[in-house]
Amino acid sequence: MTDRTSDWSPLVTDPDGTYAQTFQDMRGRCPVAWSNDFGGFWALTKHEDVVKACKNPAVFSSAPQFTVPHLDLGFPWLPLQSDAPAHTAYRSVLTPFLAKPRIQGMVPQFRELARNLIAPLRGKSEFDASMEFAQPFAGEALCLALNVPEDMWAEFRSWTSNIVTAFSTGNLPLILEVSNAVSEYVTREIKDKSENPGDDLMSAMLQARVDGRPLTQPEIHGYYMLLTSAGHDTSSNSLGQALLHLATHPEHAARLRAEPELIPRAVEEIVRFYGPLIGLGRQAVQDVEIRGRQIKAGEQVALVWAAAARDEEQFEDANSFILDRPVTRSVSFGFGTHYCVGADLGRVQLAVAIEEFLTEFGNFELSGEVGRTIWPTQGIRNVPVRTS
Known part of the structure; x- marks a missing residue:
């Protein structure tokens, strides 16, 4: 660990449980900030710096690590934990399942999922909009898009729930427990789909080639681990944030x-x-200077999407929520080679779920304490609402 004065700690949130004020302060006071947490790492908080880092994998590499803190379980978390040109081949395995035309064609199925989850909530005066709607919807929609067998959906959702809890609490034994369960599933599926291929994700992985060779079992394991964490959690977090926002801004819900x-x-x-x-992580593979700060080869660097997305130099009135803001080049889905492969799925999921929820519940308001996660997500675990 480098002996430096720490500029901030990701383990300390603002009084409201978010990082909005912290990141605003860092962008102005210390846009390239050092933290002593997680063995020490740099945080890039300006939109310009994050974009430049995304464009320069020769300096900021995803292959050694893609998270801060670094999590090495003996397999690459694909396709994120890779650099071009291999990244292109790894990413192409998922692209057919997540391509925009296919996702758009699945809107009726996503609506059915949403309505099925809403059905048992009808007539309830209070329920948890995150636990009972946002989280299961995000998990089931992802399973549907990837053609995961329906009899695996419940187990898949248990993995996602546990791994999100493990990341937010630093519970390494729980991460290992999920990893072992996923490994057992991968072993069974490889055997089954080798003998009975279909149009599902595992069959596609077994047919894929990277540099002319098939994917290894650890690589396939890495895909499923990433899908159970980032693939599900980002969508459930976004939907939870959306429902929390609408519960506390009824004028936006009405509009x-x-x-x-x-x-x-x-x-x-x-x-x-x-x-x-x-944010996501990189490792500096050579020395580089940004805004007068000297980043050394081998040091961890976090690209802080959430800070860059409110950069006052990039977005007009950046710290205000504008419901009908014209679409801008935000980095919230990533940027460049590592732009989120599931971005179209995420957008469609959110749009369908919001519309169905607003259609069903004419009025709803926050009725209790919101449960939040901390670094590396601004997740919403609980959104208790009261309907009328």
């Missing part, structure tokens, strides 16, 4: 009911403003 054509813009603003995934 979206009256003008549902604004929902896609609202989705972009929710993701920009609330930053459900705070």
